[in-house]
Amino acid sequence: MSENIVRHHYKVACEHRSRLHGHKPMIVWFTGLSGSGKSTVAGRVEEILHEKDISTYLLDGDNIRHGLNSNVGFSPEGRKENIRRIGEVARLFVDAGVVVLAAFISPFRTDRETVRQLVEPGRYVEVFVNCPLEECEKRDVKGLYRKARAGEIPDFTGISSPFEEPLEPDIEIKTDLLAVGEAAGQVAAHVMERIK
Numbered sequence: 086m087s088e089n090i091v092r093h094h095y096k097v098a099c100e101h102r103s104r105l106h107g108h109k110p111m112i113v114w115f116t117g118l119s120g121s122g123k124s125t126v127a128g129r130v131e132e133i134l135h136e137k138d139i140s141t142y143l144l145d146g147d148n149i150r151h152g153l154n155s156n157v158g159f160s161p162e163g164r165k166e167n168i169r170r171i172g173e174v175a176r177l178f179v180d181a182g183v184v185v186l187a188a189f190i191s192p193f194r195t196d197r198e199t200v201r202q203l204v205e206p207g208r209y210v211e212v213f214v215n216c217p218l219e220e221c222e223k224r225d226v227k228g229l230y231r232k233a234r235a236g237e238i239p240d241f242t243g244i245s246s247p248f249e250e251p252l253e254p255d256i257e258i259k260t261d262l263l264a265v266g267e268a269a270g271q272v273a274a275h276v277m278e279r280i281k
Contacts, residue, residue, distance in 0.1 A: 102182030106140045108280040110179040115188040117214030118243045120221035122260040123188040129269035131186055142178055144187045159240050165196055172200035179204050192248045212272055213254035218243050220261045
């Protein structure tokens with residue numbers, strides 16, 4: 086970073102924005118294999134929170150790669166940069182006083198921990214959307230697992246690239262056993278308790 090870049094500090098800060106929203110901000114980070122239900126559950130959590138007048142924004146892996154990260158690949162280095170950028174965007178939303186829901190495979194523990202360190206303690210909730218690989222492959226609505234098994238997609242998480250499961254997630258939801266509404270309800274209840 087250039088020595089000519091200086092960070093500016095302003096009088097309106099996170100605590101002022103939080104007061105305006107009426108709740109504390111945080112990052113709710115959904116991690117899991119492709120097809121585990123991250124985006125589906127995150128979307129339902131956002132609906133529940135919105136109904137309770139909580140200011141939210143949902144960041145989704147595919148949507149972000151259509152814009153902000155359209156130039157980032159899927160190699161281990163690309164994945165790291167993808168999550169780094171998402172983490173910085175999520176941090177900005179927290180600074181704005183918003184509950185940001187982030188649904189990303191985010192396969193590497195170190196990358197998720199880097200995002201956690203961007204915000205104050207207690208402002209990051211890790212949700213492990215746990216679904217067996219076999220079930221994710223059965224769902225395979227995008228046909229990605231089929232392509233990965235055929236060697237058409239390199240570095241595919243769960244097939245040719247590892248997924249490092251969270252060791253101590255704040256919440257674990259097993260989407261092969263729970264309905265979307267039930268899983269989302271558990272996450273939303275946890276979040277509501279944390280943002281009071």
